Amino acid sequence: MHAIRWRWYVLAPAALLVCVSVPAAYYAAHPEVVRTFLVEFTGMQRFQQDVFVDPAMTGDARIRLQMSLALGRQRVADVFGEVLARPIVIATWTPSTATRFGINPRATGFTRLTWTRSFIVLGPRGISVDVLAHEIAHAELSQRIRRFRLSSVVPPWFSEGLAMLVDRRPQYSRGAYGQLVARGVRVPGLGEISTAEGFYSGDADATRMAYIVSKAEVQRWFALVGRNGLLRLIENISTGQDFARRYRAIEAEAGAGRLGR
Numbered sequence: 001m002h003a004i005r006w007r008w009y010v011l012a013p014a015a016l017l018v019c020v021s022v023p024a025a026y027y028a029a030h031p032e033v034v035r036t037f038l039v040e041f042t043g044m045q046r047f048q049q050d051v052f053v054d055p056a057m058t059g060d061a062r063i064r065l066q067m068s069l070a071l072g073r074q075r076v077a078d079v080f081g082e083v084l085a086r087p088i089v090i091a092t093w094t095p096s097t098a099t100r101f102g103i104n105p106r107a108t109g110f111t112r113l114t115w116t117r118s119f120i121v122l123g124p125r126g127i128s129v130d131v132l133a134h135e136i137a138h139a140e141l142s143q144r145i146r147r148f149r150l151s152s153v154v155p156p157w158f159s160e161g162l163a164m165l166v167d168r169r170p171q172y173s174r175g176a177y178g179q180l181v182a183r184g185v186r187v188p189g190l191g192e193i194s195t196a197e198g199f200y201s202g203d204a205d206a207t208r209m210a211y212i213v214s215k216a217e218v219q220r221w222f223a224l225v226g227r228n229g230l231l232r233l234i235e236n237i238s239t240g241q242d243f244a245r246r247y248r249a250i251e252a253e254a255g256a257g258r259l260g261r
Contacts, residue, residue: 032102036112036119039090042100050086054093065091065127072132075166076140081227085143087111087118087136091127098123111138118142133166144234154243155194160211161218162230177212185209190217221247225254 035042044052051069053062069089077083092098095105101121103110109126112119118139122131141159164172181187185205193199193210200207222230229250236246
């Protein structure tokens with residue numbers, strides 16, 4: 001009995017120390033991630049139920065954010081049929097606030113995916129329909145596939161290409177493609193941008209070309225298979241089937257169906 005009591009006196013403080021030190025160590029290494037997850041305690045203002053804004057954000061910018069969110073969600077619904085994801089949106093306005101949440105003040109936005117939900121972090125330049133639609137599309141794909149690491153089941157060119165279906169920024173257009181080619185930027189094959197390293201590790205022009213190539217491929221595929229084909233692919237992936245095999249098979253079935261008409 002005394003031995004059991006002695007072990008409890010020793011183990012309980014040790015367990016408490018672990019419970020305290022591990023989160024503290026994670027915060028020390030990744031404060032911007034912890035702030036994202038605990039945004040309601042960071043001094044950001046709740047603008048809508050799942051939307052937090054920088055207190056310094058102007059009234060006009062808040063109205064633009066509200067409109068951009070509504071239009072962005074509609075674009076994603078036009079592709080998926082409906083929007084199931086309910087990401088938390090964190091809209092920064094000043095460079096210092098952007099930095100606190102881990103986004104370069106000159107960047108537009110990114111999405112943090114977790115097991116429970118997604119977090120969209122916007123930079124000061126990210127309040128636009130295109131940026132919000134793009135990031136909501138990432139959250140929607142993650143929600144439907146039920147994976148927070150999309151790269152473990154789909155290649156970056158597909159997840160980014162799908163998000164580009166609802167992103168109409170001119171720097172990713174066919175005209176931009178021609179300009180990059182004229183400057184000597186190499187056009188990658190899909191196999192070269194099938195990993196995060198291959199997609200994102202190049203310079204700004206190479207990465208932009210990766211987005212353009214991805215957009216062109218997914219546009220081509222989606223035009224052939226439509227929403228039904230996309231939803232079939234997502235369901236197949238969510239049940240553990242191989243992406244590449246199902247991507248090709250759904251395209252082949254859609255092509256055969258058109259020939260048979």
